[in-house]
Amino acid sequence: MRDIRTTNNRASRAYPFPGGIAGKLGDRFEAKWAVKKLFEVILGHADALQFEFVDPVNHGVEFWVFKNGSKEWYQAKKQNVQGNWTIRRLAEEGVLDTALSKLSASPEDRFFFLSAAPATQLEHLAQRAALSETGAEAFLDSLDKNGRLDHLPALNRVWATSVEQTWCYLRRLQVLCESETNLDIDLRMVGGLVFSDSVENFFPTLREYLENNFNRELTTEIVRKEIIESGCLTPCAPLDPSLRERISDANRSYLDSYIPFDIGGAVIVRQETQEVLALLEADDGPSIILLTGNAGAGKSGVVRQILSELEKRGATFLAFRIDIRLGIDSSAALGQALYERRENPIFTLQSLASTDKPVLFIDQIDAISEISGRVGAIREVMFELFRFAKASGKIKVIAACRNYDLSNDSSLRELEKEERVSRVEVKRLDWASEIEPLLGKRGFPVERITTKQRELLTLPLNLAPVDN
Numbered sequence: 001m002r003d004i005r006t007t008n009n010r011a012s013r014a015y016p017f018p019g020g021i022a023g024k025l026g027d028r029f030e031a032k033w034a035v036k037k038l039f040e041v042i043l044g045h046a047d048a049l050q051f052e053f054v055d056p057v058n059h060g061v062e063f064w065v066f067k068n069g070s071k072e073w074y075q076a077k078k079q080n081v082q083g084n085w086t087i088r089r090l091a092e093e094g095v096l097d098t099a100l101s102k103l104s105a106s107p108e109d110r111f112f113f114l115s116a117a118p119a120t121q122l123e124h125l126a127q128r129a130a131l132s133e134t135g136a137e138a139f140l141d142s143l144d145k146n147g148r149l150d151h152l153p154a155l156n157r158v159w160a161t162s163v164e165q166t167w168c169y170l171r172r173l174q175v176l177c178e179s180e181t182n183l184d185i186d187l188r189m190v191g192g193l194v195f196s197d198s199v200e201n202f203f204p205t206l207r208e209y210l211e212n213n214f215n216r217e218l219t220t221e222i223v224r225k226e227i228i229e230s231g232c233l234t235p236c237a238p239l240d241p242s243l244r245e246r247i248s249d250a251n252r253s254y255l256d257s258y259i260p261f262d263i264g265g266a267v268i269v270r271q272e273t274q275e276v277l278a279l280l281e282a283d284d285g286p287s288i289i290l291l292t293g294n295a296g297a298g299k300s301g302v303v304r305q306i307l308s309e310l311e312k313r314g315a316t317f318l319a320f321r322i323d324i325r326l327g328i329d330s331s332a333a334l335g336q337a338l339y340e341r342r343e344n345p346i347f348t349l350q351s352l353a354s355t356d357k358p359v360l361f362i363d364q365i366d367a368i369s370e371i372s373g374r375v376g377a378i379r380e381v382m383f384e385l386f387r388f389a390k391a392s393g394k395i396k397v398i399a400a401c402r403n404y405d406l407s408n409d410s411s412l413r414e415l416e417k418e419e420r421v422s423r424v425e426v427k428r429l430d431w432a433s434e435i436e437p438l439l440g441k442r443g444f445p446v447e448r449i450t451t452k453q454r455e456l457l458t459l460p461l462n463l464a465p466v467d468n
Helices: 020-025 029-041 087-092 094-104 120-131 136-143 150-160 163-170 180-194 199-211 220-229 243-256 271-281 299-312 331-339 345-352 377-392 405-409 410-417 432-443 452-458
Strands: 048-050 063-067 072-075 111-116 171-177 287-295 317-322 359-363 397-403 422-427
Touching: 020 120, 020 397, 029 063, 029 072, 029 180, 029 199, 048 150, 048 220, 063 136, 063 359, 072 171, 072 299, 087 094, 087 111, 087 120, 094 111, 094 163, 094 180, 120 136, 120 150, 120 163, 136 163, 150 199, 150 287, 171 271, 180 199, 180 345, 199 220, 243 299, 243 317, 243 331, 243 345, 271 287, 271 405, 271 422, 287 377, 299 317, 299 397, 317 345, 331 345, 331 377, 345 359, 345 377, 359 377, 377 397, 377 410, 397 405, 410 422
Parallel strands: 072 111, 111 171, 287 397, 287 422, 317 359, 359 397
Antiparallel strands: 048 063, 063 072
16 A cells, blocks of 8 residues: 655654554544545545544544534444443443533534444434424423333433433434444445545555544645645546646647638637537537538537637536547547546546536547448447447537538438437538628628629638647
8 A cells, every 4th residue: 555644743653542543443433434524524525524632531532523614523332232322321331421521512513423233212312302493392292202201311310411401412413323334335435436446445545544644633625635636546537636627738739730710810600609509508408419511611610619618608528539549449548548537538527517518529530430441449439438428418429520421321320310419510601691791890891792702702611630
């Protein structure tokens, strides 16, 4: 396992725990809970965590988590030889005293009891208190059945509190009963969302990180810097600090492969651009848009306008030309080539975009059409991206090719017939709606332009690729 270096020298000091701090945490039940809560800090769902404490006032508590403006204190007891954790047994183990000290210290703090064994008496009281929002009397009424108050009197005696005080404390107390097996499943699932590493790697790494940062407040900023930016673990896309910048570089590289066309500094806004943007915005819009046109019809100009508008809107997108990626043999290899992350671009875009509809733009797919003679692995990668995009229900794909290739490629023809697939054809420029208004705005004497000159001006605009 890779070494984790921190600036916290306190971790190397001697602490009054048998076997040292590593022996205190180890692979135990408490460690799994601590790592589970550390994930909340890494993801930004909680602001900070502190594991173990030097101050004797905090003994009995495994860790605290700061979330939503208050501290959550956690105490763990994996098992009870007698089975259920009764009020009496919790009192004997000091759990109730610890809970009282934390709940009475601050009116905002919460206390959580963690165990693999149930604590049904305390849990029942806490649940009833949480549901009785109008006050202690409603709480008592919910408990008073056949003259019984369940186990409230026993808890009042342990805490030496009034019913009103007990009700207030119970509303901020929660019992979390979870088996170690379920904890392991949770760690695998959450860890898989955060890191590309296996649980056999990330769990001991995070456990050791906590051990080495004993008695230190670990904020989201600190943890991300020391674990992710240091390279101890490989983060999944949302936590990769430079991923968006690398995707932006890939988009810029794509756009730089074409010479932009304008007239006197002005660009003709194509009708097809607006049509594609409308399809992307529609709630019931297609997953795949086939952007087609004859050679030199100006598809690339339309694409530039689409991507420029997406960029203005802050949308997440990735654009590339497939004709210069013919050696790619897998979707993961494509991600590596485009933005240095060995991952299917569909997965990357989906994990980066939490609210918007991310767009994957694939240009020059005619380079791998059946009539091109290139039917290698890169062609299979392209159709895999189509399938995954449709399955995601979120990712939008724009694929650009010539009319001729679409008409003569059997797989592309079948794709066009599928549900949630639309085709937008880039047609010849229209003189009245596209050319004449632009020339007029630029001061050209449009009334002096001959019919022959109009014909020439409406010929397809060939945005020729340039070598990078």
